[in-house]
Amino acid sequence: MDFLFLKRHYKIVAAIFITVGALLAAVFTQGQLKSGQTTDWLDVLGEGGIFVMTAVWLFFLLASRPAGKVTYLLSIGLTCFLCSSLLDLTDEFVSYPSKEFWLYWIESLPALVGMVLMTWGLYQWHHEQLKLHQQLSRREAFYREHSQIDYITQLYSADYMRDHLSQLIAEQQNYALAMLDIRNFAEFNRRYSTQDGDRLLREVADLIVMNLRTADLACRYAGDRFIIVMPNTELAEAQEVCEQIQQAVKSLAFKPNGNNKAVYHKIATAVVLSEPAQQFEQVIRQVNLALEK
Numbered sequence: 001m002d003f004l005f006l007k008r009h010y011k012i013v014a015a016i017f018i019t020v021g022a023l024l025a026a027v028f029t030q031g032q033l034k035s036g037q038t039t040d041w042l043d044v045l046g047e048g049g050i051f052v053m054t055a056v057w058l059f060f061l062l063a064s065r066p067a068g069k070v071t072y073l074l075s076i077g078l079t080c081f082l083c084s085s086l087l088d089l090t091d092e093f094v095s096y097p098s099k100e101f102w103l104y105w106i107e108s109l110p111a112l113v114g115m116v117l118m119t120w121g122l123y124q125w126h127h128e129q130l131k132l133h134q135q136l137s138r139r140e141a142f143y144r145e146h147s148q149i150d151y152i153t154q155l156y157s158a159d160y161m162r163d164h165l166s167q168l169i170a171e172q173q174n175y176a177l178a179m180l181d182i183r184n185f186a187e188f189n190r191r192y193s194t195q196d197g198d199r200l201l202r203e204v205a206d207l208i209v210m211n212l213r214t215a216d217l218a219c220r221y222a223g224d225r226f227i228i229v230m231p232n233t234e235l236a237e238a239q240e241v242c243e244q245i246q247q248a249v250k251s252l253a254f255k256p257n258g259n260n261k262a263v264y265h266k267i268a269t270a271v272v273l274s275e276p277a278q279q280f281e282q283v284i285r286q287v288n289l290a291l292e293k
């Protein structure tokens, strides 16, 4: 159990102890002790139980909440309730000078005030939870959306592409799958730098996107490999898209950092067509094999 809350809420804790202490002092200095024979022990058990349980609620409230308006409202409300239950309990042992005595009078009032304050506090807590929930769902959506985008190229990730392929299969759509690979990328990284490598990946990705049709989807599959999914596309059409990308990359005069001389690149491509109801992992394996060849 973490007792750091005593430090966090020291003002509230001190106020509770002072209030309860002052009430007890008032009860025992102003009232007269009853004889033991008149004590109703069932009442003592019930009222004492309410007092202890209210104190336990207060303890858990302070232990689990940060300082703030909601915590103040709830702890003041519970303290009022605590005072009422304390007076209820003590009047089993102490009698007051008359029925109009001020301690009689305040016995019931704090409970009502406490209930009102707690109701207001709970209402504020409800709003606080709604705001927290809104923030959490915004953050969750951010991570969900961004985990589907490759950080370097800003293309879709391989996971997103797999979801997309599953959807095409569910809709019974056939597709052409193209794989593209930058030649000698490892060597380029070695000769220049990985920062230049990252920039090259980004520029090649831009060229891929520029040559796509609206229904096509491109993703960074791994390292220097890209995949394009082209729904309802014939082999010749898909190959034409790949050739256009190859031409665009071939003409890209890439200048590594600190070099005025352009470096030119080639990409290898392969295309396969999916069979009806074929597992997409199998199509990816086929296109991978075709590219290796």
Ligand SMILES: Nc1nc2c(ncn2[C@@H]2O[C@H](COP(=O)(O)OP(=O)(O)OP(=O)(O)O)[C@@H](O)[C@H]2O)c(=O)[nH]1
Pocket (backbone or CB within 6 Å): 152, 181, 182, 183, 184, 185, 186, 187, 189, 193, 194, 195, 196, 197, 198, 201, 222, 223, 224
């Ligand atoms: N700069 C950079 N390099 C990466 C990244 N991811 C993978 N690589 C590097 O990409 C290289 C890919 O190497 P290979 O698969 O051998 O590809 P390659 O050199 O083009 O060989 P071929 O495809 O046979 O021409 C490896 O050296 C990886 O370290 C990345 O995000 N940024």
